[in-house]
Amino acid sequence: MTGTILAGKSGSRATLTISYPERRNALTILMWQELAAQVRALSRDGGMRCVVIRGATAEAFSAGADISEFGTARSTYEQVVRFHEEYVGGCLGAIAACPTPVVAAIQGACFGGGLGIAAACDIRIAAEGARFGAPVGRMGFPLALGETEALFRLVGPSVTAELLIEGRLFDARTACEKGLVSRVVEEDDFERAVAATVENICASGILAARSHKRQIQRLMRDATAVTSAERMEVYSFAESEEYQHGVAAFLAKTDRQR
Amino acid sequence: MTGTILAGKSGSRATLTISYPERRNALTILMWQELAAQVRALSRDGGMRCVVIRGATAEAFSAGADISEFGTARSTYEQVVRFHEEYVGGCLGAIAACPTPVVAAIQGACFGGGLGIAAACDIRIAAEGARFGAPVGRMGFPLALGETEALFRLVGPSVTAELLIEGRLFDARTACEKGLVSRVVEEDDFERAVAATVENICASGILAARSHKRQIQRLMRDATAVTSAERMEVYSFAESEEYQHGVAAFLAKTDRQR
């Protein structure tokens, strides 16, 4: 068996499943490419409201990049550049650029490239048994700068140093205390909690949800203060049917309550 | 009854109270303008040491912008721009620009525009029963980018995503764990804790306190590294009487202890 990305879609929700159970859902280059392609396809669907990325088994979200490809795909400088810029970077960039909110639903091992995927998502839900880390230094190489940057934007310098310089592994509670995941739920409650999160995201107006994602991505990517022109662009929501309907519905409800 | 901002001043301390009990201290446009005007007036008082902003009732700091004004003041693009840039943005900008430290003393609901005010303050104290959120997406519109930016500078991308994309509400303990408030105190201890915070702020030299606020605002507003010229400007404290007296008093005390 080789690994793959399973894609499921139900109306305005989609789930992408990292599946390579024999290797704790490690990611081969083909899987990085397939995950990127699936995210890009969902990005073109204007009715999509929420994408979930998860592992195929409770054992792992993803144990990281598939080690067995090191010899053939990560030996030379040229291979390393292509691996990080094209395969990993292409996939993480697709998640960040996806106009739809993306949730990482994390059980078990979330290491290296798996942690990179989780960090690229907008919301991270972890089951109690989840474990996090990126101890790549012990294999003799640093994390690529683009991947370090994404971690840094999420958790700041001190937690990034613990992960990379110390090679620390965090259990789910510690990861939550350190801001690496949004919340921790019991294993038995995991599926229900992920479903509830999806419903909460879908309860937003679709334009509002997309604007919120775009705003946060802008602030993460570019540390300079927002400009007046950028603020004006966001106000265009006022001309949408979604807004006009929302306000009308709200006022009607308020009137009825009087 | 319509809402208002109550202003009290006692020597070098002032309290501004958001008062509209019938609507959980929601903010009308007149109240946004009045709060801004009061903050600007206190900003001109060179002897002011600490401003507290709070709600008139234990039920709410502020439930947010007054919904009943949607139809008349937030229907069109032009109205929306004016609402956020002039009324809300003007008020939040006045708090951030106030040379005096501003404390948000938060009991009960702290939602939407109320959360924006709390985020613009320098220190946030919450009572146990306080609740936080900005689930505006459910009404069909996004938070304005300037308001998202202020939240983002305070709590980072992941917590901002929980608040806006998921529309989550946080109780006081969770808000504290996530860095949204500085500390949580029991309801019975709330008034005493706010008073103690004010005293601690007033225990600083007035120039030192103002320099600290200005420094932090500079770092929030502008992510670029501070320059040598900016550092030099701060050192001008050395020429103040406050500094010379402080050092002399300290040395005298140290001498007596020998």
Place this chain on the structure above:
Amino acid sequence: MTGTILAGKSGSRATLTISYPERRNALTILMWQELAAQVRALSRDGGMRCVVIRGATAEAFSAGADISEFGTARSTYEQVVRFHEEYVGGCLGAIAACPTPVVAAIQGACFGGGLGIAAACDIRIAAEGARFGAPVGRMGFPLALGETEALFRLVGPSVTAELLIEGRLFDARTACEKGLVSRVVEEDDFERAVAATVENICASGILAARSHKRQIQRLMRDATAVTSAERMEVYSFAESEEYQHGVAAFLAKTDRQR
């Protein structure tokens, strides 16, 4: 007795000890200079893997700058500028620029300039009894902007405001919750925990560890997005013997496990 910096070196590890027990390891100007010189000397040692900075006694990491020098070295504007730019700034800059990861091992008082040193390190381990603060405002002066900036990059605006505007002191647990230290350990476990942290850092490839430190420092110092050229420079690890050996060893181990 006057204070000094004790330096110990054992192979690829070094420990720098702030020693002035009579004054809770307060830092005189000579000690700031000596600490900077020691860090710079270790920075030139290409085989160095980890530097620990600590206090000489369990009572204090460092109580801050030595107050008794105020009268002679911090009275005038020129003295203040030299003190912060040359002595304090020179030392903190040397720690940040040290290519080797630096660990702050913190017992007891960690105040003012001591907190500045801890914040300049990459990893902070605190014993249960450690206490943190920088209540300089009460002496009538603000923290220097460069030192505020370092705190701000570490813990953000709200915690910086608590430390400087309120003059709060944090116990070790609170400091950890607020992201000021990486972890807290029991007093009896302190030496063992510091040693384990050093071993974990030294378990990284030396080039990988140095790259991780450099990457994080770049992201702290400069908030702009990393460029393609910066990413390419990091990939040069692929041409190192360390990387080639690491990958070969890993693949050999993986083969044996099949």
